[in-house]
Amino acid sequence: MRFTDNEKATYLFCAQLSQTRTIPLTILEWNTIVKSLGCHKLQPEALLSMDSAALLNILTQATTSQKTKIINKIEARRKLGISMLELEEIIHQGYGIMFRSEMPQRIKKLTQKYVPAFFYYAGDPSILSYRALGVVGARDANSDELAQTEIIAREAATQGVIIISGGARGIDSTAVDSTLQNGGKAVIFPADGLAKWVKKREIREYIKNGQLLIMSTQKLDAPFSGSYAMQRNKFIHAPSDAVLVASSRISGEKSSGTWEGVKENLNLQWSPLYVIGNSEGIVKLKNDGKAKLFISLEDVYKVNTQGSSKILSKINQKIKDLVECAESEGMDKKTIEKLFLDQLDSQFKLEKKYHSEKPYQTPKSEDFEQLSIEGLVTKD
Template identity: 35%
Template sequence: MSISPNTQAVLLLTAHFSKTRKETVKPLTPKEWGRFALWLKDKSLAPEQLMMGQPGELLNGWLDKTITLDRIEFLLDRGPALALATEKWLRAGLWMMTRSDQDYPLRLKKRMKTDSPALLFGCGNRALLNTGGLAVVGSRNAAEKDLEYSWDLGMLAAGDGYSIVSGGARGVDEAAMLGALEAEGTVIGVLADNLLRICSTAKYRKHLMANNLALISTFYPEAGFSAGNAMQRNKYIYVLSDAAMVVHSGEKGGTWNGALENVKKTWVPLWVKRTSD
């Protein structure tokens, strides 16, 4: 498998290619990419054109305080790092999807517009990303009764033909996902870390091969856990779904903040499981 010139350009401009992240010049953030991509579209330019010749000539008239021409040229000059990283990822079965791909999730585009991620890394059945479904979220340290509830909820959703959308973290997320998969349902896992490693784990391998599972991330596929990344990815769980259930949450933290953001943005209807603790 190879990646298109357009995807290569988006990778160069928005992706990290190593764990260290000590780059003096940072890749474009989703908001920065949204601004830049909109300008390119207005000028009838495709990202891949920036890799041909001198990008400065094509970007005549582009003015932005943070996305300077020097920054763009530096990022586009990371070809060797791109080649090494993508060879490793493709060999491991990962794929990359950009906003210009026809199968990019419509819910992301419609609900987040220019804030939708420029790039998705993933493994498994990418067609599932447009199926919607029930988002199930909750604490990593939920009680056993909440884990059983999450598992049963996943099985029930699968039995009724709905996908489960969750974050893949231990606790509520994983229980709901595995419950649905056990019932031969379909699952979208939106990961905050370690996509490359998790795609090869035994608990998910057979479901990936059966096309019942898609695991995706907006982050570097080899990134370790980061609380900031976990908080940031929560929005995508809601946006990719049609409705959401919070099984267990404290009054602060990622689950709480993600639910509040969904309520504020009115992405999908939200239910909360009653609990005494």
């Protein structure tokens, strides 16, 4: 697999490399660099050859203290040639690396502040294109909560809804196991590296069958990390169309990972919450009006598609108005249809070209020719 210079730079400066004690850039530092480079119409590949003096001038979005740390880290890593060896070895072992330019929109719901520079993954990334139900809950959930979770995950398998979860024992593993055993698909964001997971025969079989995708920003051989378990909650909540909270206590002297993830979701409004059971956290969510009682998947997706239906209705009306206006100019329907499709195709190709050339920049509306009645009626 060939990597672009942008990808090489991203990995070199952001990865936890095995054969060095140099420290990678934090996500905050990387975002600062990307923003600074963007202001000068540059991309990460420029870091591979830029000297410290030039980098200092480029870092317009960084504070004075940030500049010193960033330059020291960049200088220490730039001298290394082992990152490409690690990249090649990772691919050779059958893993993949998903950089930001390849991440689906549902992950980018996190916004750049939280989106990692890359994920390691094992499995088929296209699984993320399906409707998704996040499932979170306690490791020590009771039998009723586990039974309900199992039924819901089984129903998800029959309706083409994937399960996104953290893979921990209890609610997480119950949901994932149930959907996979019934022919469904799942995405796991574990709190450790992927190497431990792919050693399990059943995991390898599900990956081979195209049912399972495992993703992590941790090194492949990283052990379980309590702090990362908290951090990766966002990867479950944000990409999901809705999140089922099956069991949770409220954080007290000891933090509850489930509860902290729920609070973060509520604060940033990533995905609507649905609940089952009567555990402490569930009761509070219901009483505060922060979550709805789960009834069925049909109910969840009926509610969550109402906004999309309104948007689609507006688009259909605009297209209808556009066609009527073109007809009033004396154009026949076949000509209108051909020109309309030609313009859509042209705009799609422009956007695809833009994203391939500038994967780290967000396009503005003026970057593309907009579909309009003038574009239709002025065609020869």
